[in-house]
Amino acid sequence: MALVAHPIRNVVDARTRARRILPRVVFDYIDGGADDEVTMAENVEAFRRLTFRPRMGLDIGEPELRASVLGTEVSMPLLLSPCGLVRLMHPDGAAGAGRAANSRGTIWTLSTVAGSSMEEVADVGGHRWFQLYAGHGRSEATELMQRAEESGYEALVVTIDTPALGNRERDTRNGVTSPLRLDARTAIALGPQVLARPRWALRMMSDGVSVLGRPRRSSAGAQPGGGMAAAGAVAMLASPFTWDDVGWIRTMWRNPLLVKGVLTGDDAVRAADAGADAVIVSNHGGRQLDGAPATATVLAEVVDAAGDRLEVLVDGGIRRGGDVVKALAMGARAAMIGRPYLYALSVGGQRGVEGILDVMRIEMSRTMRLLGCASVSELDRSYLESPKGADLFPKRI
Numbered sequence: 001m002a003l004v005a006h007p008i009r010n011v012v013d014a015r016t017r018a019r020r021i022l023p024r025v026v027f028d029y030i031d032g033g034a035d036d037e038v039t040m041a042e043n044v045e046a047f048r049r050l051t052f053r054p055r056m057g058l059d060i061g062e063p064e065l066r067a068s069v070l071g072t073e074v075s076m077p078l079l080l081s082p083c084g085l086v087r088l089m090h091p092d093g094a095a096g097a098g099r100a101a102n103s104r105g106t107i108w109t110l111s112t113v114a115g116s117s118m119e120e121v122a123d124v125g126g127h128r129w130f131q132l133y134a135g136h137g138r139s140e141a142t143e144l145m146q147r148a149e150e151s152g153y154e155a156l157v158v159t160i161d162t163p164a165l166g167n168r169e170r171d172t173r174n175g176v177t178s179p180l181r182l183d184a185r186t187a188i189a190l191g192p193q194v195l196a197r198p199r200w201a202l203r204m205m206s207d208g209v210s211v212l213g214r215p216r217r218s219s220a221g222a223q224p225g226g227g228m229a230a231a232g233a234v235a236m237l238a239s240p241f242t243w244d245d246v247g248w249i250r251t252m253w254r255n256p257l258l259v260k261g262v263l264t265g266d267d268a269v270r271a272a273d274a275g276a277d278a279v280i281v282s283n284h285g286g287r288q289l290d291g292a293p294a295t296a297t298v299l300a301e302v303v304d305a306a307g308d309r310l311e312v313l314v315d316g317g318i319r320r321g322g323d324v325v326k327a328l329a330m331g332a333r334a335a336m337i338g339r340p341y342l343y344a345l346s347v348g349g350q351r352g353v354e355g356i357l358d359v360m361r362i363e364m365s366r367t368m369r370l371l372g373c374a375s376v377s378e379l380d381r382s383y384l385e386s387p388k389g390a391d392l393f394p395k396r397i
């Protein structure tokens with residue numbers, strides 16, 4: 001476990017420090033988005049543009065942040081989104097992120113292509129969800145679901161925004177081929193970047209993670225014996241789930257089911273009709289369809305369409321505890337983060353992720369006090385101002 005020399009101050013600080021530690025190809029894999037990265041930037045901007053309607057003259061004491069998400073009690077409604085190739089960022093990998101979430105009383109989600117198999121990280125324990133990709137169809141999905149249930153994953157997250165792979169130009173510019181190959185040929189292309197970041201290279205080598213060339217020790221995701229390179233290849237595969245597939249998955253998976261990647265009220269209704277318990281309003285952090293709306297701008301529409309049929313979670317652009325408060329005020333049950341914890345993991349492994357969760361918790365708490373709201377369960381849209389010209393509060397449909 002790496003020491004975090006100075007505590008991480010905020011997400012921007014974590015990003016700056018991650019950039020100094022990681023080879024460019026890895027930093028860009030985290031930091032980049034699709035095409036012109038318009039949606040990625042808008043995710044952040046849309047949360048920033050939302051402003052509060054604070055209530056003054058109240059002394060509410062320590063605000064209550066505890067919440068319930070799909071029947072699970074969490075210490076705060078901030079969860080970890082599923083992310084691929086996490087072990088490229090730090091040898092602690094998905095297990096480190098999971099342990100950090102556990103120690104802070106919240107839920108973590110393992111991606112099919114995290115780079116660690118679900119069995120490998122199952123002993124991390126705590127409340128954990130599994131995110132399903134199945135580029136090879138229903139037989140692969142069936143096997144993954146069985147393994148997830150046997151390994152104690154409590155809910156299944158089906159990502160539906162990957163009918164094709166988004167155009168991530170930073171990756172191709174950095175010499176990553178599609179599907180992502182981390183073999184000898186790529187090693188020659190990426191070698192100088194890695195040599196420029198000896199601390200990262202040493203950290204990886206000492207843990208036996210071979211990122212350039214054949215893995216010395218298997219860290220396979222879904223691919224038996226495949227290692228990081230295989231997980232990478234899968235990460236670059238499209239996983240085209242249809243609503244019909246979601247309905248079929250519902251018949252195979254009896255625990256809570258979430259659909260990730262919903263951006264309209266209509267699709268929330270489809271998810272409910274297919275038997276989902278929750279949707280995650282998400283555009284994959286702007287990594288898929290550039291020009292997709294920022295999640296903060298469609299959250300209210302989805303919440304209204306979901307009514308009491310679905311719980312609604314949201315990710316994309318959450319960079320401060322205040323953004324979490326805004327999401328909850330619009331009606332989300334919880335918010336999730338991707339890049340913020342990946343930057344922090346890159347900086348300090350498990351301790352880095354704990355650090356960023358602590359920072360965001362303090363930010364949430366302070367925001368609630370300044371807002372004059374005693375509990376996250378009391379947040380509603382009356383605490384928000386709609387930015388000029390934006391209809392964040394559509395009529396109930």
Ligand SMILES: Cc1cc2nc3c(=O)[nH]c(=O)nc-3n(C[C@H](O)[C@H](O)[C@H](O)COP(=O)(O)O)c2cc1C
Pocket residue numbers: 029030031043081082083084111112113114131159260282283284285286287315316317318336337338339340342
């Ligand atoms: C490096 C990286 C890898 C990701 N891999 C996955 C994945 O394997 N499965 C998935 O459903 N979403 C994946 N996502 C999307 C995240 O789950 C999440 O939707 C997004 O990061 C949220 O936006 P944020 O990064 O602004 O918080 C990935 C995101 C990043 C940054």
